[in-house]
Amino acid sequence: MLPVRTDAAASILDLRHEITDTAIVFPESMHTDVHMMRKNWYLRNYTALDTVVSDPVPATDQVVTARLAAMPTTIEMPFNQVVRSHIDLYVDRRRSLVETMLGMSLYYMPIFEEALEREGLPLELKYLPVIESALNPDAVSRAGATGLWQFMLATARGLGMEINTLVDERRDPIVSSAMAAKYLKQLHGIYGDWGLAIASYNCGPGNVNKALLRAGASADNPKDYWDIYYYLPQETRGYVPAFIAANYAMTYYADHGISPTLAKRPIITDTVHVNSRIEFSHISKVLNLPEDELRLLNPQYRKGIIPGDVKPYTLRLPSKLIYAYLMSEDSIKSLAAACPSRRAVVNIPAPAAGTATKWHKVRRGETMGKIASRYGVTVADIKRWNNLNSTKLRRGQRIKVQVAAPAPSPVETPSSPNVPSVSPTHSPAANADSSHQDPDSLLFRQLPVNDGQQCDSSANSQPEMEKAPVTAPPATKQRTKTATPKTSVHRVKQGDTLWKIAKQHNTTVAKLQKLNGLDSSSKLSIGQRLKIPAK
Numbered sequence: 001m002l003p004v005r006t007d008a009a010a011s012i013l014d015l016r017h018e019i020t021d022t023a024i025v026f027p028e029s030m031h032t033d034v035h036m037m038r039k040n041w042y043l044r045n046y047t048a049l050d051t052v053v054s055d056p057v058p059a060t061d062q063v064v065t066a067r068l069a070a071m072p073t074t075i076e077m078p079f080n081q082v083v084r085s086h087i088d089l090y091v092d093r094r095r096s097l098v099e100t101m102l103g104m105s106l107y108y109m110p111i112f113e114e115a116l117e118r119e120g121l122p123l124e125l126k127y128l129p130v131i132e133s134a135l136n137p138d139a140v141s142r143a144g145a146t147g148l149w150q151f152m153l154a155t156a157r158g159l160g161m162e163i164n165t166l167v168d169e170r171r172d173p174i175v176s177s178a179m180a181a182k183y184l185k186q187l188h189g190i191y192g193d194w195g196l197a198i199a200s201y202n203c204g205p206g207n208v209n210k211a212l213l214r215a216g217a218s219a220d221n222p223k224d225y226w227d228i229y230y231y232l233p234q235e236t237r238g239y240v241p242a243f244i245a246a247n248y249a250m251t252y253y254a255d256h257g258i259s260p261t262l263a264k265r266p267i268i269t270d271t272v273h274v275n276s277r278i279e280f281s282h283i284s285k286v287l288n289l290p291e292d293e294l295r296l297l298n299p300q301y302r303k304g305i306i307p308g309d310v311k312p313y314t315l316r317l318p319s320k321l322i323y324a325y326l327m328s329e330d331s332i333k334s335l336a337a338a339c340p341s342r343r344a345v346v347n348i349p350a351p352a353a354g355t356a357t358k359w360h361k362v363r364r365g366e367t368m369g370k371i372a373s374r375y376g377v378t379v380a381d382i383k384r385w386n387n388l389n390s391t392k393l394r395r396g397q398r399i400k401v402q403v404a405a406p407a408p409s410p411v412e413t414p415s416s417p418n419v420p421s422v423s424p425t426h427s428p429a430a431n432a433d434s435s436h437q438d439p440d441s442l443l444f445r446q447l448p449v450n451d452g453q454q455c456d457s458s459a460n461s462q463p464e465m466e467k468a469p470v471t472a473p474p475a476t477k478q479r480t481k482t483a484t485p486k487t488s489v490h491r492v493k494q495g496d497t498l499w500k501i502a503k504q505h506n507t508t509v510a511k512l513q514k515l516n517g518l519d520s521s522s523k524l525s526i527g528q529r530l531k532i533p534a535k
Contacts, residue, residue, distance in 0.1 A: 019080050019226060025235050027242050028141055030089060032134040033499075034096045040104070040136075041292040047103045047261045056092050057257040067252055068244070073124045075194045077244045078226075086238065086245030091256040097134060098249050103261025104135035105250070108148065108173060115177035119185045122194070128180070128201070130246040131239070137171065137299050144523065146170040147299075149180040159183060165389075166307050172300035195225030195240050203236040269297060270319045272326065274308035278336045286328045286335065287321055302519070355402045362397040369527045375401050378489075379528045380516045391525055492528040505532045 038044070059067075064087060065079040077083075090098055112126035132150040133139035140146050144153060147170035153163060159179045161169040169175045187197040190205060200208040211231035217223040225240055253260065280294045281304065291304065297316040298306075306313050317325055325332075360371060368391040372379045379391060385400045393399070490501055498509045498518070511533045513519060524530075 017078055017080050019082055019229055021082050021229075021237060023234065024082060024085055024238050026086070026089060026238060027131045027235075029131055029134040029136075029139070030094060030097070030242075032097060032136055032139075034100050036499075037100055037134070037136055041290075041296040042107055042267065043100070043103050043261065045293070046264055046267050047106065048264050049099070049103070049261050055257060056095065057255060059255070064248070067255075068248060071124075071247065071251060073247070074122050075124050077247060080241075082238065083241040083244050086242045087248050090245055090249035091253070091258065095256075095258050098253055098258050099261055101130055101135045102250070102253065102258075103263075106261075106263050107267060108135055111173050111177050115174075115181040118178070119181040121181055121184060121188075124247055125181075125184060125198075127246040127250055128184075128198070128243060130250065131242040137173065137296075140523075147176050148173055149176045151176060151179070155183070166303055166305050167300055167313075168302050169300050171302070172298075175300070193224055196228075198240055198243055199225055199232060199236055202239040203233050207233055207236065268319045269316050270322045271314045271316050272322060273312045274306050274315050275312050276333050276336065277309040278306050278332055280304035280306075282332050282335045282339075283315075283325070286332050287317075287324055289317070289321060293318075355404060358401045358403050359398050360401050362393045362395055362399065364395050366393065367391070367527075368393055369525075369529070371399070371401070372529060375403055377401065377403075378516055378531060379525065380518055380522070380530070384517045488532040488534075490530045490532050492524045492526055492530065494526055496524060498524065501530065501532075507533050 038049075061079065061084065064084065068077045068079050068083075071077060108129070109126055112129065113123055116123055116125055129135055129148045129150075132145075133148050135148065137148055139148070139150065141150060145151060146153075146156075146168065149170070151159075151161070151170045156163060156170050156179070159182065161175065161179055163169065169179075184197060184201060187200050187205065188194060191197050191200065191208070196208055196212075208228070211228040212223055214231040215223050215228040217228070229237055249256075249258075280291045280298075280301070283289065283294060284291045294317075295301075295304065297318075306315060315325075358375075360375075362371070368379050368382055371393075372382055382388070382399060382401065383391070385402060488505075490505065492501075498512055502509045502512055512530060513522070515531045515533055
């Protein structure tokens with residue numbers, strides 16, 4: 001155990017009560033967009049926002065100090081001006097955020113408490129996700145930390161969490177809470193001090209160890225969090241004060257006139273094991289359960305796909321639907337088996353009509369952004385075509401690029417009563433696809449799948465589509481091009497977000513994601529080019 005000072009060694013005139021800081025960096029979660037967060041399925045369907053609006057109720061330093069002292073906790077929660085600054089932010093300027101978090105806490109706090117209780121840890125630690133993610137299950141930080149407990153990729157994998165294209169257990173409230181409790185227990189075992197353990201959860205044990213050494217900690221001169229405050233990274237200095245403030249705000253919100261989001265009805269869930277590959281859309285169709293609710297209960301499945309054909313996975317459902325699922329499991333599996341093409345459409349999009357595949361060999365000094373600019377595509381396109389998770393390339397690497405295909409020479413087709421002639425200004429291809437959408441996905445959308453229905457691609461196909469010549473005339477490209485609104489391109493700058501870009505170009509985040517092949521976990525990089533939908 002590293003040399004740290006125990007709580008019993010604190011003096012009356014202690015730095016923890018006198019410390020000040022004029023350059024406080026508040027946690028990223030304090031700037032959460034409340035309006036977007038309130039679109040959460042749980043908040044919209046299981047809670048009701050209290051419409052009674054009260055003015056902020058101030059409290060003196062003496063009152064706040066007494067309230068902190070009265071909290072039943074084994075974690076020391078001193079009062080100082082840094083703590084006061086965080087408390088004021090929660091109970092005054094970010095009151096609406098506290099109201100929203102109180103609503104989310106109805107679902108998540110029992111999960112956190114059970115995980116902490118299992119490891120024998122103080123229950124006050126359940127408020128760590130308040131400062132980590134503002135209880136937003138979809139939270140992803142600028143550094144890439146993900147989920148309610150904001151695990152970084154390396155830390156999560158080191159704890160044994162599964163993270164791949166389809167599954168990210170950092171987003172699973174139950175798994176991530178269990179891992180967070182184990183990790184916090186390990187950190188407390190290292191330092192024997194909850195202030196240092198909480199700080200190391202934020203910035204890592206390495207940074208805390210460096211701060212202890214810089215502060216002169218030794219076996220004869222132990223140090224605690226407040227002793228090393230000024231030696232910590234700036235973002236971590238406010239972490240423990242924010243934790244204290246979160247405990248205060250979530251406990252004494254009523255004393256500050258904050259109206260919590262109220263529960264309309266309880267959400268009671270249970271789990272079943274899935275041993276085959278199924279999608280949320282299949283479950284939703286058979287059980288008549290909204291896909292948004294499935295995503296709320298199972299956020300770890302990033303693409304709405306449960307890869308149960310690889311190994312058994314857990315599916316969480318409302319308890320009242322568990323029996324219905326077990327009785328309908330064969331129907332769900334049949335529906336999944338009847339639509340094998342969906343797997344290809346989700347993971348490997350087919351090339352758009354009128355394009356050709358080109359293989360580019362990466363040269364010295366080339367970046368993905370430069371290659372994208374050269375071929376007039378986006379970085380997201382290249383990553384999608386090559387199934388890449390990052391923009392890093394190596395010299396000599398061959399990557400696939402979709403480029404516009406050269407116009408083919410006209411082919412004369414003898415007229416026949418059964419085969420329609422294709423004119424330069426009128427073609428089945430142009431009529432069927434005026435927006436450059438993938439023909440397979442169009443065909444799939446034309447065939448809604450009902451229970452027991454087979455995904456037969458020939459069921460509703462048009463005779464013209466079957467008999468038209470494979471080689472399209474040169475005017476097809478011209479016709480399609482004129483029928484499609486032109487899109488513009490936005491180059492990502494420092495500080496850009498999808499929401500900011502969407503607002504700048506008078507569009508929506510959903511449209512940007514769809515046009516550029518992005519999802520909620522995609523990250524933007526400086527210099528990346530994004531297609532902007534036509535107005």
